[in-house]
Each structure stands twice: as C-alpha cells, then as structure tokens.
Amino acid sequence: MPNSPDEIETLDEFDQVITGRSLRGFRLQGLDLTNRTDELLTADAADAVFLGCRLMPKAAAHIRAQGALVFPPVPHLPFDPYRGLLYTPEELFAGLGTGYGSTPDSLSYSWFQQTKHDGDILASMLRSIHDDHMSDALDELLVGKHVVGVMGGHALKRGTEAYAAAVRLGRQLAREGYTVATGGGPGAMEAANLGAYAAPFDDDMLDEALALVGKVPSFEPSVSDWAHAAFAVRERWPGGGDSVGIPTWFYGHEPPNAFAGHIAKYFANAIREDGLLARSNAAVVYLPGAAGTVQEIFDAATPNYYESRGEPVPMILVDREHWTERLPAWQLLTSLARGRSLERRIALVDEVGEVPAALARISAAG
Template sequence: MLDHEIESLEEFDDVVEATGSLSGWRVQSVDLRERSAALAAAETDGTVFLGCAMAAEAVVRVQEGGGLVFPPVPELPFNPYRGRLYAPDELFSGLAEGYEHTPDARSYAWFQRTKSDGDVFSSMLRAVHDDAVSDALDEQLVGARVVGVMGGHKLARDSSAYASAARLGRALARTGHTVATGGGPGAMEAANLGAYAAPFEDGMLGKALEMLSSAPSFEESVGEWARAAFEVREGWPGGGASVGIPTWFYGHEPPNAFAQHIAKYFVNAVREDGLLARSNAGVVFLPGAAGTVQEIFDNATPNYYQSRGAPTPMVLVDEEHWTRTLPCWPLLQALARDRPMASRIALARSVEEVPETLARLTG
C-alpha cells in the first residue's frame, strides 16, 4: 500500500513541488496558513485535510476543488488528528508549574469530564484520536522486532525487581529488539528505562537507579516522580528508543518519560489489544497481578486459535509467582497441550534467562 499521508510542512512542500497535485492525499495536522498560494494552485480533488490550520479563503478554494476539510478543534488539550506519536517532553510540557498543568493531566481531566456525558462529539474525538495514534504507531514500528514487556505498575523504583526489569529492557534492546510496554510506571517504566540505558556503559543504569530512588513511587507525587526521570534523561541525553502504550482510562497512572515514543489512548481495550498484537517477536510477563494475568490470556487466546503462521512466543518470568502465587503457568500449559503454541511458551526463573529463551522459542 502506498503512503499517501502528509504529516509535516516539508512533506507538503515536496509533494506540491514534485507533482502540483494533492489529489488523494491525507494531510494531517499541518499548519498551512502560509501556504494559501500553494493550495490555490494545487489540485485538491479527493484530498482530505485533517486538523490543518488554513486561511479562510484557502478552505473555500480547497472545498471548491473537491477536497474535504476537517478543521482543528479549539480548546482541546490534545490534537485528535495528530500524525505522530507523543514524546515525553510533549506530554509533560509545563511540569515545572505542576503536573496538573501538563497536556497529559489536562487530557485526563477532559476525559473524566466527557467519558459519560453521552455527547457524540466527544466520543467521536476520542475515536479519531485513537485511530490516528494507531496509524502513527504502525508507521513507527515498520520492520521492527518488537518484544512486549508486561508487569505490575506498583513496582517501586528502589526495589530489586525494578532493577531486574530494567536489566531485561537493556538486554532486549542490545539484541536489536524494540521494547514495548504499557507505558506506565513500575515494571513498565523499568523496561523502558533499560532500553534507554542500552547505548551507555553498564554503570549508567546503576547511577540512574540511584537517582530515581529519591522518588520511588508516583503515588506520593507525580511531579516529583516525573522530574526524577527527566533528571536522568538530562544527565544522559540521547538514550535508546523504545515504545510505551499507556491509556487515559487509567489516567491516575502517568506515562513514564523513558519511552521515547508514546502511543497514548483513550480506549483501554484498543490499547491492550494493540500492544499485544504488535509484539511480533514475543511477549515477556514479569510478576504482576490482575492486569498482567489478563494480558497473559489475552495473548494466549489468539495463539490458541492460530491457524496461519507461528504463535507469538510467550515467556513468563519467576517460577514461584506463576506456578504458586498466581498459578497461570499450569493453565497456560493445559491450553497449549496438542496445540502449535505448545512450542512457543516457556517459564523462565529470572530475567537473565529471557533473551536466550526468546531466541530458542523463535529459532
């Protein structure tokens, strides 16, 4: 499928200069107020402009030429037509004035006000936003070997389990995988931190963990928790990339600042399914509670019914947790019996075993 999306002013100029036509293109969230002449000269039959700022006369000209214009929506804390994933700096902009002033917190507050008001316009904006995020996520992950890392959100930064999850993220990134998590705190943040630390010397991670221990949990102060992460990023700029896929449905859990690319959704079901479906190189399940248990079987179900291709590798970490505390492993084995997925599941005793286990399952 050809890419017919224009997501920057540079791309807009390149297309117009090369062809003189915008017919059939989708232009997402590009400020075109200085491009009225180009819009007047270009063919716009079948062009769709999503959230593009334009002069009033340019809007008339585009519509007369057969184009559709979906104008920007004023006074929203988010852009429903965005063409790119979020970055931590964007979601936490204004953090110095307090977390409540950030776009992330204001978007959550808007969601809380509108999620049950029955307003079809609000629900449409959420749907358009989430679809735009999914499109941007697919573009970001083209050709990537994605390993999803699942685990509990309450894992404190000063715990040994958090450090282990960070080492796992680092190991996966260093073997060429793209680490993808639920994008929140706890084990999710730790895996994103590990991927961020991957390009640096090994000692960097220990120093980062020490700095983060000053704000071990987001529950006491989201602001202090987030600021500690940005201090690490400032100390070691240009870290490794990874993906976080959080949700405003659980907006009381902030996104973490170590995922370079953030696909944040309003609808949690779309987020959960999308994270698992895009983990094409395997999913690792660290110790967790109800949410992680749900994710195990959300991933196991399509594997169980897989009729084409190979099931997604699944690695559960910590034998004690998954066989006794929350005995998901015996049930997973029972489901896998006599199914193709039987050769694609494994129980690892520690995170150190995970890279080799994934390699064996995919080999």
C-alpha cells in the same frame, strides 16, 4: 516523503509534496498550514482530505472549491484528535514545571473523565478518531521491526532489585536488536523502557541513572517529582535508545513514563491492550503483576491458541513462585497449550536474566 503514499503528517512532508503543485488525493493530518497559504492557493487539492489542519480562510475556501474535504480543528481540546504522529514524552509532559496537573497528559485525562459518561456523540467520535490515528501512526513506526512486549505491574518501585532487573532486561533486548514495547506506564513498564533508553551507554550510566530515579521510588504521591526524576536522566544522558510505550487514559492514575521515545496513548483501553499484544511479534515477556498482567497473558494466549495471527508468538513468564503459587496462571496456560503449537512457544523462568536464553531456545525450536 510521507510515511504512507497518501498521507502527509509533517510540514517537511508537505513541503516535499507541494513542489509538484498537487495535493490530489492526499490526506493531511493535524498540520498548521497558516504559513503555507501561497502554496495552497496554487496547488491542485481535488479529492484531498484535510484532517484538523489550521488554514487561513482564503486557503480553506480555495481548497474546498477544488473539491477538497476539510475537517476543521476542534477548539478547546487538550489533545489533537487528528494528529498523525505518536506522542513524545516532552509533548505529554509539557508544562510540568508548573505541576503535572497543567500538562496535556493530565488535562486530556480530565477531559476524558468529564465526557466518558455523558453520552455526547461528539466526544465519543473524537476519542475514536484520536485512537484510530494512534494505531495508524504505531503501524507506520513498527513496519519491519521485531517487537518484544514487556508486561508487568505499575506497582514495582524504583530502587528495588526487581526494578533494576527489568531495566537490564530492556537494555539487553534493545542491544540484541529488538524494539521494546510496554504498556507505557510506571513500574515494570517504565523499567523496561529505561533499559532500552540506556542501551547505547555503559554500566556506569545505568548505575547512576538507577540511583537518580531511585530517589523518587513511585509516582505516588507526586507525579511531578516522579516525572522530573526521569527527565533528569534524559537531560544528563541525551540521545538514549528508542522504545515504545502504549499507555491509556482509561487508567488515569497511571501516568506515562518518560523513557519511551514514542508513546501511543489511547482513550480506549481494550483497543490499546489488543494492539500492544498484536504488535509484539517477536515475543511477550510477563514480569510479576496483578490483574492487568494476568489479563494480558490470556489476551495473548487466545490468538496463540487458535493461531489466528499465524504461528504462536513466544510467551515467557518470569518468577516461578509468582505465576505458579501467588497467581497460578502458568498451570492454566500449560493446560491450554498441551498438544498444540503453543506448547513449544511458552516458557517459565525464575529470573529476568534467564529471559534472553529462553527466547533464543524457543526461537531455535521453531
């Protein structure tokens, strides 16, 4: 049945509901219903809402006559603003064989670049609708999940020990039953998603996977080569563990990584960042990063300080030298936390391998 009582997001869900001959009050999102005309012509569609669904003209006329509200698909877009599900890597990278520039991910970024400053209210509305649907789908996916967010910079290269350590962290968190969520991009983010993907496999798989992706250390200069290396791992070891990536087209130079099974990609970076942190309900781990990671530390510190979302979520910073000397965020964080509930919910560790123990210690302290 549908994910929510009144939402139909797949054809399988439509086929289950239509057996009762009533779509009354349902919201149907981004479906191709051109082969369901006979069913629609005999269904009660009063008060239903069709968001970007493809319909034959007679079916559209019939449901409108019954009082349904129909928002037609918007032509010539590289994305579906009404889609009801999160993206998969295969969807965003479709057409990669002819180059990254021809993929829906790259084309959507190009559309964003062309429209973000032109003041077109239609483009602005479409971006907002798309992002709202991403949030809705993300909420449905994560119901009841214990989510650990792993934050870190995009510059971390494959083939380094730091990258491998982040991979092992993602694998251990996934094996302990957590849902790993990252910013969905390259570097430390990809590493944590790869670790979650590797969770069902043995150490030999992990070593071989690291060697395979290590042949293309960075997405620069070629996103295509970088993505192909990731898909080579997925093809050699299908059925890996699941995780979530939450990237943004705002940072168009950062492609999404192919190891997150579910990708919530946003146009609005502010909504994306707040949503990622708000959904990390079990803990947030901060690997070494630059401005973006610093921002994420204090984006999380603010609601934790005021307890606006309830009990502060554990925050674990990794690499003492980085967070106390290069970018001394730890000193400010501890000053903010002093004398508050947040004080017992933060930790600074030297290495990635210490994170699980630190998380267990914080959790036990309550």
